[in-house]
Structures are given as structure tokens and as C-alpha cells.
């Protein structure tokens with residue numbers, strides 16, 4: 001239920017594993033953590049939504065914010081998600097056309113040209 | 119969460135295993151089952167509360183009703199309960215002085231003189 | 237101070253909703269985990285009593301549960317039944333509990349009140365300030 | 381027809397309470413299990429929107445969620461914000477979603493509305509009948 005956040009590094013990529021409910025109550029903590037990572041120099045960020053039980057518009061807004069910030073900084077941002085209910089949320093909001101969405105962390109890291117070239 | 123009821127026979131005793139929540143919403147179903155058993159001829163009834171998650175005054179009322187009915191019919195009625203929170207409920211209501219309470223079904227069956235002699 | 241109010245048609249199934257909400261709000265207000273079983277039971281008993289009274293008097297009015305956290309977790313359960321019915325509940329002594337002459341309703345009411353009084357240290361049962369009805373007021377501490 | 385009403389101070393944490401209650405009452409009303417994720421999301425979005433409006437306008441008034449089951453499961457989420465703010469939400473096209481000039485608030489609002497419109501077949505957003513405010517009305521079928 002509660003938000004969980006764990007960071008690890010895969011080559012040039014910073015992978016943020018998110019678990020629990022990302023909603024109007026917990027999204028500020030996700031935003032804070034993403035800002036810390038980006039301010040700390042992370043340029044290629046992968047957010048793994050594999051253990052997310054609930055994601056609402058506030059959580060999606062935070063993810064778009066991180067995408068924009070990294071784009072401005074010349075970095076990259078991708079999401080890992082393989083659960084159909086979550087994918088449906090991205091489709092319905094047309095955010096599947098905004099985010100690179102991958103079924104696994106490996107696919108996300110491999111698909112990122114910047115990361116692959118590094 | 120939902121009420122579950124299962125009946126089995128141990129010698130002269132009819133053991134009713136109750137699980138889930140016994141409250142104002144589900145207690146009528148427990149009452150009905152106990153009446154069925156008693157009307158069907160059961161005289162030595164043991165109610166096993168081992169898998170009960172929640173028990174309120176309505177549930178307790180139903181158990182007292184069964185006790186009275188069996189007493190009138192010359193039968194016996196006992197409860198199996200070993201969880202401290204549940205035992206506390208019996209103590210607070212003084213119903214621990216009304217019901218024979220046993221930690222296991224074996225203890226309940228063994229302690230019942232009618233059953234033991236049968 | 238944040239307040240959550242739940243009101244529901246006087247049906248047994250909604251007592252479950254009230255328990256669910258009462259415990260969720262208590263947890264969020266910071267009531268200790270080991271008190272939550274008591275909170276669940278006490279809110280359930282207060283609502284069961286209110287629903288029984290509304291049914292007894294044929295009242296379709298909703299039962300109200302008000303939860304607020306301002307330094308402590310306070311829960312009010314309000315019914316709209318005539319006052320004589322609401323006040324003056326007493327716990328029954330053990331030798332009366334299994335007495336043949338005691339009706340099932342009276343027994344359940346007595347046991348319900350014993351549970352409320354036994355589990356809630358800070359308990360008040362009193363007439364509502366306005367109109368007809370009784371309120372059961374329960375307070376639990378918050379924080380460690 | 382049974383009705384459950386929940387009202388809460390406009391704080392994010394209570395949106396969780398509203399989701400919890402909304403789904404519990406839906407389940408008891410007989411809404412199909414495979415619709416409950418949508419119910420959870422939609423009630424959450426409607427309440428998130430109402431809380432955001434109350435905060436934006438500095439309103440301490442509670443947000444109201446009313447659930448009723450009379451042949452179907454109907455949920456109303458009522459805010460008390462000035463009407464211009466409430467009506468006229470539109471879903472954003474993809475090329476605008478990640479546009480730098482779009483504020484985070486506007487994006488979240490647009491995405492929230494897209495989720496409501498996308499998940500709830502029977503959705504109405506309209507001014508409240510009395511006083512100031514908007515109501516989001518959602519209906520789901522009950523039974524198999």
C-alpha cells in the first residue's frame with residue numbers, strides 16, 4: 001500500500017524502483033526523489049513501475065515533470081511497466097505516446113541509445 | 119473476511135468450524151446454521167472459533183442463544199478459542215463465566231462429561 | 237483538525253463500511269497499531285447499536301459517524317432514536333447473561349455496551365445537542 | 381435504495397479513504413469484481429480534483445462523496461469551488477502533454493479528466509443544484 005522507493009545503478013542508467021500506491025498523497029515524495037536524482041547528476045533515468053499497485057493522475061504528472069526536466073538537461077527518461085491495467089492507463093491518457101515504455105529494465109536500458117553508446 | 123461455516127462430527131459431538139467475521143451482518147447466518155444443527159438432532163455442539171477474525175455482540179448473542187437452547191434440550195454447548203484478543207472479549211463481557219471455553223477441539227470434546235461417557 | 241464524516245442508511249452491511257473507514261482514518265491519524273482492534277470493535281458496536289435502534293423505531297434516517305483528529309482521535313456515532321431508548325444502558329452481570337427470561341435483543345445490547353465500556357477508556361453516551369437522538373463519543377490517543 | 385455519504389476535509393490523505401470506501405460499497409452493492417479497479421481509479425480522480433480545487437480556492441469546506449445503489453451503483457463527488465473552475469475540462473492531445481509551456485497542474489488536471497472520461501462510461505460533470513460547486517456523477521452497473 002505505502003509508497004516504496006529504491007535506487008540502483010545499471011551502467012550509465014539510474015533505475016528507480018517504485019512500489020505501492022503513487023497517488024495525490026504520495027506523489028510529492030516521488031517528485032522529491034526524482035529531483036534529488038536529477039540534481040545529483042543522474043541523466044539517464046529508468047523508473048520501474050513493476051511493483052506499483054495504484055497510479056493516478058498526480059503520479060503521472062510527476063513522471064511527465066521528470067521527463068521534461070531530463071529532456072531539457074539532454075538526458076533520457078524511460079518507464080518499465082508490463083501490467084495490463086497500468087498500460088491501459090497510459091493508453092487512455094495518450095501518455096504511451098509520450099513515454100518510452102518497456103516491459104523490463106533490461107529492455108529499457110538496452111533501448112536507450114545514449115545508454116547503449118556510453 | 120466473509121463468514122465461513124463447516125460442520126464435522128467427532129464422536130457424539132457436532133463441531134461447527136467458524137471463520138471470518140461474525141458480526142451484525144453475518145450473525146444471522148450463524149444463527150440459522152446452529153438452529154439447523156439443533157433442529158436436526160445435534161445435542162452436543164462445539165463451536166470452533168479458531169479462524170474467526172472478528173466477533174461482535176451480535177455474534178456473541180447468537181452463541182448465547184444456542185447455549186440456552188441446548189441446555190433446555192438437555193444437551194451441551196462449548197466453544198474453542200485460543201486467541202488472546204478473542205478471549206479478552208469473553209472476559210470483558212463476563213461471558214467467559216457462561217461458556218465452557220477450550221483451547222482445542224480435543225479439549226472441548228474431552229471435557230464434556232456427556233460426550234466423554236457416550 | 238481534519239474531519240471525516242460517514243453517514244449511512246441503517247443497514248447491517250454498512251456497519252462493516254463504518255468499521256473499515258473508522259480504522260483507516262485512525263491509522264492515518266496516528267493511532268497506535270495495537271489499539272486498532274479496539275477501535276474496530278468499538279466503532280462496530282456503536283454503529284450496530286445505532287442501526288438496531290433505527291430499525292426498532294422504523295427510522296430511515298442515516299446513522300452518522302464523525303471522525304476527527306485534533307491532538308487525539310475522536311469518533312462520534314450519532315443515532316436519531318428517541319432518547320429513552322439510547323441512554324441508560326447497563327452491563328449485565330454473568331448470572332443474568334444466560335438467563336432464560338432475557339431476550340436475545342436485550343442480551344446483545346447489554347453485551348455490546350459491556351464491550352464499549354470495556355474497550356474504550358474515554359467513552360461518553362449522551363443526548364445529541366440538537367434534535368432527537370443519542371451520540372456515543374469515543375476518544376483514543378494518537379502518536380507513540 | 382441504500383445511501384452512504386462520506387465527507388472529508390480537503391486533504392490528500394482522505395482521497396485514500398474515499399477510494400477505500402467507494403470500492404467497499406461498490407463491492408457490497410454488487411459491482412462486478414473486474415470493474416472495481418476502474419471504480420477505485422475514477423473515485424480517486426474525482427476526489428483528487430475536488431481536493432485540488434478546494435486548496436486552490438482556499439476552501440476549508442468538506443468534499444462530499446455520495447454512493448447509492450438503486451439498480452445501479454451511482455457515485456457523486458461534490459466540490460464547493462466556483463463553477464468556472466470546475467466545468468469545461470478537456471483531455472489534452474499527446475503533443476501538448478509533454479509541452480514545456482504546460483504547467484504541472486494543468487497537465488495533471490488534463491490527465492485526470494482523461495482517466496475519468498476514459499474509464500467511466502456513464503459520466504456527468506455539472507453544476508450542483510444548490511449553491512456553488514460542481515458534481516462529478518458516475519454510474520456503474522451492478523450484478524452479473
Ligand SMILES: Nc1ncnc2c1ncn2[C@@H]1O[C@H](COP(=O)(O)OP(=O)(O)O)[C@@H](O)[C@H]1O
Pocket residue numbers: 052053054055056083084085086089417421
Ligand atoms: N490505477 C492503477 N494503477 C496501477 N496499477 C493498477 C491500477 N489499477 C490496478 N492496478 C494493478 O494492476 C494489477 C491487476 O492485475 P490483474 O488483476 O491481474 O489485471 P489483469 O487481469 O488485467 O492483468 C494489480 O497489480 C493492481 O494493483
Ligand SMILES: Nc1ncnc2c1ncn2[C@@H]1O[C@H](COP(=O)(O)OP(=O)(O)O)[C@@H](O)[C@H]1O
Pocket residue numbers: 170171172173174201202203204207273277
Ligand atoms: N473483535 C475481534 N473478534 C475476534 N477476533 C479478533 C477481534 N479483534 C482481533 N481479533 C483477532 O485476533 C487476532 C489478533 O492476533 P494478534 O494481533 O496476534 O493479537 P495478540 O498479539 O494479542 O495475540 C487476529 O486473528 C484478529 O483477527
